[in-house]
Amino acid sequence: MSQEFDPSTIEAKWQKKWDEAKIYETDLKKAKNPFYSLVMFPYPSGDKLHVGHWYNFAPADSFARYMRMKGNDVMEPMGFDAFGLPAENYAIKSGIPPEKSTSSNVQTMVKQLKRMGCMYDWSKMVNTSSPEYYRWTQWLFLKMYEHKLAYKKEASVNFCSKCQTVLANEQAQDGTCERCGTEVAQKSLAQWFWKITDYAERLLQGLDDLDWPEKTKLMQRNWIGRSEGAEITFDLVGHTEKLTVFTTRPDTLFGATYMVLAPEHPLVEKITPKDHKGVVQAYREQVAKKTEMERTDLAKVKTGEPTGAFAVNPATGEQIPIWIADYVLMTYGTGAIMAVPAHDERDFDFATSHQLDVKCVVDPDIQTPHFSTYIYQNPALAKTSGQSLDKGENIEWNTQCRQNVLEGTRCWTGPGKAISSDFLNSMGVEEAKKRMIAWLEDEGRGRARTTFRLRDWLVSRQRYWGAPIPIVYDPEGNPHPIPEKHLPWLLPTDVAFKPTGKSPLTESKEFIERTEKIFGKGWMPEFDTMDTFVCSSFYYLMYLSSDGFGMQAPPFSGSKEQEKQEKNHPIDPHVERTWMPVSMYIGGPEHACMHLIYARFVMMALKDFGFVSHEEPFKKLVHQGLITNNGAKMSKSKGNVVSPDSFIERHGSDVFRMYLMFMGPFTEGGDWSDTGIKGIDRFVKRIYALCTDKVNKKVDQPNVLAALHRTIKKVTEDIEALKFNTAISALMEFLNLAEEEGGVTQKTAQTLTLLLAPIAPHLAEELWGSLKGPSFAKATEGKKGFVIEQKWPSFDPKLTKESTLMIAIQVNGKVRGEIEVAADASKDDVLLKAKAHPNVQKFLEGKKLKKEIYVKGRLVSLVV
RNA sequence: GCCGCUGUGGUGAAAUGGUAGACACGGGGGACUUAAAAUCCCCUGCCCCUUACCGGGCAUGCUGGUUCGAUUCCAGCCGGCGGCACCA
Numbered sequence: 027m028s029q030e031f032d033p034s035t036i037e038a039k040w041q042k043k044w045d046e047a048k049i050y051e052t053d054l055k056k057a058k059n060p061f062y063s064l065v066m067f068p069y070p071s072g073d074k075l076h077v078g079h080w081y082n083f084a085p086a087d088s089f090a091r092y093m094r095m096k097g098n099d100v101m102e103p104m105g106f107d108a109f110g111l112p113a114e115n116y117a118i119k120s121g122i123p124p125e126k127s128t129s130s131n132v133q134t135m136v137k138q139l140k141r142m143g144c145m146y147d148w149s150k151m152v153n154t155s156s157p158e159y160y161r162w163t164q165w166l167f168l169k170m171y172e173h174k175l176a177y178k179k180e181a182s183v184n185f186c187s188k189c190q191t192v193l194a195n196e197q198a199q200d201g202t203c204e205r206c207g208t209e210v211a212q213k214s215l216a217q218w219f220w221k222i223t224d225y226a227e228r229l230l231q232g233l234d235d236l237d238w239p240e241k242t243k244l245m246q247r248n249w250i251g252r253s254e255g256a257e258i259t260f261d262l263v264g265h266t267e268k269l270t271v272f273t274t275r276p277d278t279l280f281g282a283t284y285m286v287l288a289p290e291h292p293l294v295e296k297i298t299p300k301d302h303k304g305v306v307q308a309y310r311e312q313v314a315k316k317t318e319m320e321r322t323d324l325a326k327v328k329t330g331e332p333t334g335a336f337a338v339n340p341a342t343g344e345q346i347p348i349w350i351a352d353y354v355l356m357t358y359g360t361g362a363i364m365a366v367p368a369h370d371e372r373d374f375d376f377a378t379s380h381q382l383d384v385k386c387v388v389d390p391d392i393q394t395p396h397f398s399t400y401i402y403q404n405p406a407l408a409k410t411s412g413q414s415l416d417k418g419e420n421i422e423w424n425t426q427c428r429q430n431v432l433e434g435t436r437c438w439t440g441p442g443k444a445i446s447s448d449f450l451n452s453m454g455v456e457e458a459k460k461r462m463i464a465w466l467e468d469e470g471r472g473r474a475r476t477t478f479r480l481r482d483w484l485v486s487r488q489r490y491w492g493a494p495i496p497i498v499y500d501p502e503g504n505p506h507p508i509p510e511k512h513l514p515w516l517l518p519t520d521v522a523f524k525p526t527g528k529s530p531l532t533e534s535k536e537f538i539e540r541t542e543k544i545f546g547k548g549w550m551p552e553f554d555t556m557d558t559f560v561c562s563s564f565y566y567l568m569y570l571s572s573d574g575f576g577m578q579a580p581p582f583s584g585s586k587e588q589e590k591q592e593k594n595h596p597i598d599p600h601v602e603r604t605w606m607p608v609s610m611y612i613g614g615p616e617h618a619c620m621h622l623i624y625a626r627f628v629m630m631a632l633k634d635f636g637f638v639s640h641e642e643p644f645k646k647l648v649h650q651g652l653i654t655n656n657g658a659k660m661s662k663s664k665g666n667v668v669s670p671d672s673f674i675e676r677h678g679s680d681v682f683r684m685y686l687m688f689m690g691p692f693t694e695g696g697d698w699s700d701t702g703i704k705g706i707d708r709f710v711k712r713i714y715a716l717c718t719d720k721v722n723k724k725v726d727q728p729n730v731l732a733a734l735h736r737t738i739k740k741v742t743e744d745i746e747a748l749k750f751n752t753a754i755s756a757l758m759e760f761l762n763l764a765e766e767e768g769g770v771t772q773k774t775a776q777t778l779t780l781l782l783a784p785i786a787p788h789l790a791e792e793l794w795g796s797l798k799g800p801s802f803a804k805a806t807e808g809k810k811g812f813v814i815e816q817k818w819p820s821f822d823p824k825l826t827k828e829s830t831l832m833i834a835i836q837v838n839g840k841v842r843g844e845i846e847v848a849a850d851a852s853k854d855d856v857l858l859k860a861k862a863h864p865n866v867q868k869f870l871e872g873k874k875l876k877k878e879i880y881v882k883g884r885l886v887s888l889v890v
Numbered sequence: 891g892c893c894g895c896u897g898u899g900g901u902g903a904a905a906u907g908g909u910a911g912a913c914a915c916g917g918g919g920g921a922c923u924u925a926a927a928a929u930c931c932c933c934u935g936c937c938c939c940u941u942a943c944c945g946g947g948c949a950u951g952c953u954g955g956u957u958c959g960a961u962u963c964c965a966g967c968c969g970g971c972g973g974c975a976c977c978a
Binding site for chain 1: 893894895896901902903904909912914915916957973974976977978
């Protein structure tokens with residue numbers, strides 16, 4: 027009877043049987059309790075699957091298996107985010123076309139993924155680089171264009187000279203290229219943008235109802251960066267043009283003592299008088315040469331130059347100088363500010379280093395200690411009471427204020443009342459803001475306005491390996507959308523992969539000939555391709571589109587009209603209503619402000635276009651932890667990528683995935699180490715032995731039965747909370763007990779097998795096969811034979827309780843003894859017994875008992 | 891600088907107001923074996939008392955607070971990780 031447990035033959039055997047029985051293929055149209063389990067799809071890299079993938083995918087699969095046993099119709103798809111830079115870079119190096127290397131990587135990874143034994147429904151696999159898929163990426167672009175959410179504009183973009191491509195802000199975050207680390211330069215190009223900013227408010231509001239990690243929601247909120255304030259228009263001295271600024275503190279308008287334009291601001295040219303042109307031009311050139319790094323360095327002294335022009339403060343009527351400085355960004359607000367140095371730290375720094383006026387218009391609250399200190403140490407301010415100070419006093423004042431800053435006290439924020447501000451005087455900040463906005467509106471000099479930090483999504487890429495943008499240009503250069511009947515607008519193949527700084531598609535003769543053939547002589551295609559984040563912004567819908575979408579053509583069905591409809595509508599409305607939003611989405615936190623925001627935007631847009639019924643794509647989101655190696659993120663360049671393959675070969679998929687889950691909490695990750703995998707290996711062998719050789723009991727002892735029910739309870743609760751590590755340790759504890767008892771009943775072994783099914787599917791299937799017995803097999807012939815098709819065991823709360831309990835006894839907070847009592851013993855009995863404990867008596871002797879506490883089933887606490 | 895998370899044995903960790911260190915790795919000792927591997931049994935936070943038993947003290951980054959009782963709650967500080975970073 028006793029057999030060697032050999033994972034590789036057992037796992038291969040069941041994978042084959044599962045595959046043949048198609049038990050993991052989901053009929054989307056018949057589902058009653060849909061549960062859509064999704065993991066962020068991988069990039070088909072030449073590095074193949076690494077332990078990080080397993081760490082993400084295996085627990086996701088375990089949870090999905092549990093949900094299926096709980097009676098849900100589970101769909102767990104898998105696919106590939108296949109467009110992107112690495113394949114193209116590899117092509118540049120090796121000359122092997124990206125579609126070749128990608129397809130071979132996909133093949134390898136599919137093989138590896140199948141070896142994991144997850145519930146993937148391979149009939150629904152997608153590959154974003156296949157024409158069947160990118161046809162819809164292009165379709166999405168056309169819909170965006172049709173609804174005026176796609177537009178083209180000349181823009182200064184991040185350009186990496188090494189990769190020869192434009193980068194999104196998110197891909198050039200530290201002023202260096204995300205991929206190669208080269209410093210990012212600025213370059214002006216005509217680019218396609220998607221108007222995600224139109225959805226800023228909805229993207230922000232929608233977060234409130236999502237079951238996502240708070241941390242991720244916070245990151246998105248900050249990324250969207252909503253702020254309320256006002257737009258104020260200033261007249262210019264000697265010019266008809268006006269200067270509009272955005273401020274969150276319109277209440278401080280009386281304290282605006284100068285203005286600042288971003289160096290790139292278009293008005294600079296117009297307003298700078300001749301005698302300042304030289305200096306201004308030199309400054310602008312100097313700024314243009316700076317890298318993003320240098321420009322955003324907070325430690326540096328803020329630089330700037332006066333333009334020589336003046337604006338009129340609409341509140342005071344005073345003429346105030348206009349400066350240019352690179353601490354003002356062209357990309358936020360209006361690219362210009364009114365500077366209120368008394369109440370803004372940055373303006374204060376600038377005013378200090380350029381000897382500009384500081385005028386206090388919010389009286390700091392004297393009740394606040396650090397403000398009062400400041401006030402009394404500055405007789406100059408007390409004396410002038412908010413009046414603009416003359417230069418000599420100003421510097422002294424600034425020095426003192428600077429000192430306050432260094433000591434961590436501030437003089438420009440905090441509660442206070444408006445002073446020296448005419449009609450605002452004595453109002454609080456919030457009241458004064460409202461009053462000032464009302465005044466500006468009455469005067470026609472401004473209005474309330476909300477701005478966002480979120481920028482429009484730059485989707486153009488000057489790369490080869492992406493979905494071509496479905497746009498053609500007439501001989502005059504005007505853009506036209508490519509009619510849907512020409513989709514997929516195929517990516518040409520007659521292209522060499524030498525970076526030239528131009529889009530690689532410009533080299534394709536076929537591409538240009540095709541365009542002229544269809545649209546006419548002199549017509550040119552758009553040579554840019556789309557950002558890969560476009561491909562991944564809707565893939566969760568593509569899994570739901572007609573069976574086999576992506577890898578195979580959609581099946582022919584229904585009337586010609588119907589077929590036409592289906593072809594032009596990627597998502598079956600019924601299926602979408604049933605299956606969206608995704609029930610559980612698992613992936614890394616690094617996508618918080620990229621993929622996870624783009625996908626939400628695209629879903630919202632598709633809803634507005636009428637193609638889907640839901641606004642949010644992912645109802646529940648969980649981030650798995652990061653697995654590092656020697657403390658560093660695994661990457662090919664560091665050469666510290668750990669491959670799971672040798673572990674799978676030696677221990678099998680079950681042991682490896684269980685080991686990853688046992689390492690620690692799923693959301694925390696940790697540093698990779700294989701010490702300890704042995705422990706799981708032993709566990710698997712022991713549980714196999716128990717459930718094959720030691721099913722020798724007729725009845726369960728009460729303590730075993732109680733332990734079993736406690737184990738069911740614990741494993742159920744832990745899996746629901748994604749605490750796989752403690753679920754496994756609960757199973758180990760039960761195993762230890764069962765071995766001590768010398769064996770188990772068939773029923774107990776079956777229950778144990780069911781509990782094991784989500785986390786060690788092959789082992790559980792093998793045990794289930796041997797345990798269910800001949801009569802069971804007959805009853806279930808042809809259906810419900812696999813362990814995954816069984817019902818998840820339930821527990822009896824009455825049975826989880828032991829008949830006797832161990833109660834700890836504390837005297838003054840320290841444990842002095844332990845007694846055994848019946849579970850239903852009364853408080854008085856327990857206290858009496860506790861006080862009689864010899865060691866406890868030692869500590870009670872000669873002392874007065876002040877208080878006695880009994881925590882039921884736990885402990886007795888005596889205070890003397 | 892701001893925001894968020896985090897700190898427990900030799901190691902991965904458990905316990906989220908109730909006996910700190912479950913479960914596992916590693917280590918030590920023993921059994922089996924010609925031997926090794928595998929397997930099984932015992933011990934394993936630190937210190938003290940004791941021949942042994944029975945005991946006692948200290949311990950969850952640091953300093954305080956709340957509580958009969960704090961790894962858990964509160965305040966301040968220190969270290970690690972992540973995000974944002976001139977957003978007016």
